[in-house]
Amino acid sequence: MTSAQLYYLLNLLIYAGVDIIACLGLSQQFGVAGVTNFGFIIFQAVGAYTAAILSLPSQSANGGFQSYLGGWNLPFPVPWIGAAIVGGLAALPFTFLVGRRLRGDFAAVGLLVTAVTFNLLVTNYRPFLNGAAGLSLVPAPLQGEYDPSGAGYQWAYAVIALVLAAGAYWLVRRVTESPYGRSLRAMRDNDLVADSLGKNLLAQRTSVLVLGGALAGLSGGILVGYITTWSPGAWGYAETIVLFAAVIIGGAGSHRGAVLGAILVPVGFEEATRYIPSTFGPPGFVDDLQWVAIGLLVVIFLWFRPQGILPERRRIIGAASAPVNMTNEDVVTLAGPVRASHGAAVAGSALPAADPASRATASPAVADDGAVLRAVDLVRDFGGVHAVAGVSIEVRRGTLTGLIGPNGAGKSTLLSVLAGTIPVTSGQVIYQGRDVTGLPAYRRARLGLVRTFQLASEFKRLTVMENLLSAVPGHRGDSLAGALRGRRFWRRDEEAAIARARVLLERFGLSSYADTYGGDLSGGQRRLTEIMRALMTEPAMLLLDEPMAGVHPRLARQIGAQLLDLCAEGMTILMVEHELAIMDEFCNPVIMMAEGTVLATGTMTDLRARAEVVEAYLVG
Amino acid sequence: MVIVSLGMTLIIEFGLQAIVGGTNVSYTMSQGPTVRAGGLVLTAVQFVIIGLALVVMAAVHVLLRYTKLGKAMRATAANRSLARNCGIRTDRIVTVTWALTGALCGIAGTVFAINNGSFGATSADLFLVVILAAVFLGGPGQAYGAMLGAVVIGLATEISAAYITPSYKDVIAFAVLLVMMAVRPGGLLGAAA
Numbered sequence: 001m002t003s004a005q006l007y008y009l010l011n012l013l014i015y016a017g018v019d020i021i022a023c024l025g026l027s028q029q030f031g032v033a034g035v036t037n038f039g040f041i042i043f044q045a046v047g048a049y050t051a052a053i054l055s056l057p058s059q060s061a062n063g064g065f066q067s068y069l070g071g072w073n074l075p076f077p078v079p080w081i082g083a084a085i086v087g088g089l090a091a092l093p094f095t096f097l098v099g100r101r102l103r104g105d106f107a108a109v110g111l112l113v114t115a116v117t118f119n120l121l122v123t124n125y126r127p128f129l130n131g132a133a134g135l136s137l138v139p140a141p142l143q144g145e146y147d148p149s150g151a152g153y154q155w156a157y158a159v160i161a162l163v164l165a166a167g168a169y170w171l172v173r174r175v176t177e178s179p180y181g182r183s184l185r186a187m188r189d190n191d192l193v194a195d196s197l198g199k200n201l202l203a204q205r206t207s208v209l210v211l212g213g214a215l216a217g218l219s220g221g222i223l224v225g226y227i228t229t230w231s232p233g234a235w236g237y238a239e240t241i242v243l244f245a246a247v248i249i250g251g252a253g254s255h256r257g258a259v260l261g262a263i264l265v266p267v268g269f270e271e272a273t274r275y276i277p278s279t280f281g282p283p284g285f286v287d288d289l290q291w292v293a294i295g296l297l298v299v300i301f302l303w304f305r306p307q308g309i310l311p312e313r314r315r316i317i318g319a320a321s322a323p324v325n326m327t328n329e330d331v332v333t334l335a336g337p338v339r340a341s342h343g344a345a346v347a348g349s350a351l352p353a354a355d356p357a358s359r360a361t362a363s364p365a366v367a368d369d370g371a372v373l374r375a376v377d378l379v380r381d382f383g384g385v386h387a388v389a390g391v392s393i394e395v396r397r398g399t400l401t402g403l404i405g406p407n408g409a410g411k412s413t414l415l416s417v418l419a420g421t422i423p424v425t426s427g428q429v430i431y432q433g434r435d436v437t438g439l440p441a442y443r444r445a446r447l448g449l450v451r452t453f454q455l456a457s458e459f460k461r462l463t464v465m466e467n468l469l470s471a472v473p474g475h476r477g478d479s480l481a482g483a484l485r486g487r488r489f490w491r492r493d494e495e496a497a498i499a500r501a502r503v504l505l506e507r508f509g510l511s512s513y514a515d516t517y518g519g520d521l522s523g524g525q526r527r528l529t530e531i532m533r534a535l536m537t538e539p540a541m542l543l544l545d546e547p548m549a550g551v552h553p554r555l556a557r558q559i560g561a562q563l564l565d566l567c568a569e570g571m572t573i574l575m576v577e578h579e580l581a582i583m584d585e586f587c588n589p590v591i592m593m594a595e596g597t598v599l600a601t602g603t604m605t606d607l608r609a610r611a612e613v614v615e616a617y618l619v620g
Numbered sequence: 621m622v623i624v625s626l627g628m629t630l631i632i633e634f635g636l637q638a639i640v641g642g643t644n645v646s647y648t649m650s651q652g653p654t655v656r657a658g659g660l661v662l663t664a665v666q667f668v669i670i671g672l673a674l675v676v677m678a679a680v681h682v683l684l685r686y687t688k689l690g691k692a693m694r695a696t697a698a699n700r701s702l703a704r705n706c707g708i709r710t711d712r713i714v715t716v717t718w719a720l721t722g723a724l725c726g727i728a729g730t731v732f733a734i735n736n737g738s739f740g741a742t743s744a745d746l747f748l749v750v751i752l753a754a755v756f757l758g759g760p761g762q763a764y765g766a767m768l769g770a771v772v773i774g775l776a777t778e779i780s781a782a783y784i785t786p787s788y789k790d791v792i793a794f795a796v797l798l799v800m801m802a803v804r805p806g807g808l809l810g811a812a813a
Contacts, residue, residue: 036623096802097798097801103758106801107757109752109753109756110756110797110798110801112749112752113752113753113794113797113798114748114794114798116749116790116794117748117791117794117795117798120788120790120791121624123787124788126790151718220641237749238630241623241626241630242629244623245627248623287634288634289634289789290634291631291633291634292630292631293626294627294630295626295627295630295631295632295634296627296631297627298623298624298630299624299627299628299631302624302627322775359666372703374743378744430747464637505757
């Protein structure tokens with residue numbers, strides 16, 4: 001191998017290390033947490049500039065032909081560490097763009113615009129970072145002690161870059177394959193639902209932005225130490241698209257995919273083709289074709305293989321230890337063993353009861369008549385519409401309270417307001433004697449007030465088992481710090497959670513589906529998964545929005561019986577349901593809403609006796 | 621979706637550059653007599669451009685409001701599968717919409733070139749981002765929001781160019797957008813989040 005070939009190879013290896021680190025950071029944000037960060041390149045730029053001004057001597061000492069901040073002339077490895085830290089810190093101001101209020105395309109465009117804005121500012125304001133000309137003569141690490149142009153130095157640089165890339169791989173793997181990573185993926189699949197299960201979306205998004213920012217910053221630091229120059233031209237917003245192309249082509253959410261993408265796209269296209277002789281075509285022809293190729297690859301992959309070359313793998317959490325061969329028929333007949341194991345307190349209560357009131361008195365839980373949840377004059381307006389117009393209700397402990405009313409009566413809105421999914425316009429929500437009106441949904445969920453959704457809301461790219469595990473409260477591995485401390489730190493919590501999930505799966509007859517993706521389930525199975533997931537949060541109070549919609553009538557009865565069992569154990573449930581037969585059978589009391597207000601409260605028998613109720617709903 | 625359009629932009633922009641080269645083509649025509657109005661200097665051609673913009677705005681209004689096609693477009697946007705079940709050929713509507721937007725962009729490109737006097741493959745590089753900013757400022761999916769956003773962004777850039785310095789004119793536009801996102805996340809005319 002000639003020295004030119006060796007130089008070429010080492011050059012590619014260093015670029016590979018840099019791009020792998022950056023792609024791992026972006027894959028963590030975009031593939032795992034669902035944060036479309038079109039400003040990703042800024043963080044690499046921030047890292048590069050930081051490393052540059054930390055390692056450069058002061059302006060005057062450097063000939064004074066360029067002007068920049070700092071110039072601290074700090075020794076290696078301080079500039080690289082600084083690059084990672086500042087890259088991470090630079091992500092903090094961006095959290096307002098990806099917070100709760102601003103989602104999806106909006107945040108993406110906001111970040112894109114920010115990237116362009118930063119580039120314009122740096123380009124135009126020379127005293128800051130030497131403007132469009134950029135910084136040059138950035139000292140290579142340890143260039144005083146070693147000769148940066150020597151082959152040994154190049155080898156060492158390549159090895160260090162690749163070792164750091166391996167470290168980045170280890171780091172993101174540790175985060176993603178932890179319960180915290182599961183919460184991130186849950187947020188990616190459906191952020192509102194993750195919120196309702198007690199996930200702090202803002203904190204989660206902030207942590208991936210900071211982690212990704214730190215990785216991008218480190219990659220910038222390594223890069224600038226090697227190429228010794230950095231200017232706004234190196235980080236135009238299009239460079240972010242190259243990284244996105246890499247992550248999409250490799251496989252978003254898959255670490256190996258990110259590595260493969262980093263090698264194929266930025267290294268393969270951008271760097272390797274620089275060494276193709278540009279003798280054919282007009283000047284710049286090869287460069288232009290690279291961009292065309294990257295654009296084509298993105299479009300083709302999103303069209304034909306959106307999951308990438310190495311798709312995110314399915315996490316199998318062995319359902320094998322509970323071999324249950326259930327057919328659909330078995331699913332329908334699940335209630336038998338469950339009731340037997342569990343339903344002594346309410347034995348026979350799930351049988352069609354002629355008089356619901358008599359069962360209510362028979363149920364022991366009703367003796368404790370404290371109100372778990374109270375709404376006081378709740379109002380929620382949408383534009384000019386009063387969806388909820390002054391509702392005051394009380395839900396007593398241990399009851400399965402029904403909520404009925406015609407379409408548009410404000411039932412779902414009331415549930416959303418109670419759970420904190422949407423804020424109140426006015427009024428108060430008192431939960432277990434505490435005013436929770438100002439608390440966001442995830443805080444209420446952590447207090448044990450958990451809701452389900454009217455529309456199917458499973459996490460599509462989590463397995464059923466993962467759907468259940470994602471809801472476990474207080475899991476030691478469900479925080480960035482916990483995840484970083486490794487499996488040993490959280491294994492016990494995980495095993496306990498898996499055991500609980502298995503019991504629930506058994507109870508609801510879905511054991512054989514534990515490793516099926518949530519998105520591949522049937523409608524009824526999704527509802528069951530959702531109820532199980534809500535139960536995994538160990539709620540004190542459940543708000544169920546039409547849990548039986550689309551469920552086989554027999555299965556609906558069995559769900560009803562299960563819910564009554566849970567109430568007998570001390571849980572409180574408020575349930576929206578349209579099927580009056582279900583209400584007759586299971587719910588007492590029943591709250592009747594119409595046009596945003598409570599029309600009546602009582603047993604179904606009472607309600608049927610009241611003329612205005614019958615007029616508003618029951619007959620129509 | 622944004623990723624796909626950015627990918628397409630790369631293909632077209634650099635494909636064009638690879639074929640025709642990076643040189644600018646000049647497109648000059650007589651600018652006509654100039655008019656001064658309250659410190660602003662406008663050429664006759666620029667008046668024509670403003671008039672054209674107004675006509676296009678009115679035409680879009682009529683299209684969306686009063687024609688069958690416009691209603692079909694709005695129905696498709698609101699709920700594609702429902703629109704399909706109501707007998708709207710949604711695939712065709714989407715194609716027609718792409719064609720219409722292409723035509724509108726074509727007009728915009730032409731007047732851009734007329735106004736600037738010259739253009740090349742990369743002269744509209746930042747333009748895409750500015751347009752995205754305008755659309756999101758108004759509120760995505762809102763035709764009138766886009767018009768309002770475009771006016772606000774356009775005036776913000778050009779007036780700030782006059783009073784501060786031209787190099788920062790896009791910065792001002794983007795700052796306007798970011799402030800709006802912080803204050804009114806749904807866009808100026810968008811639904812409150």
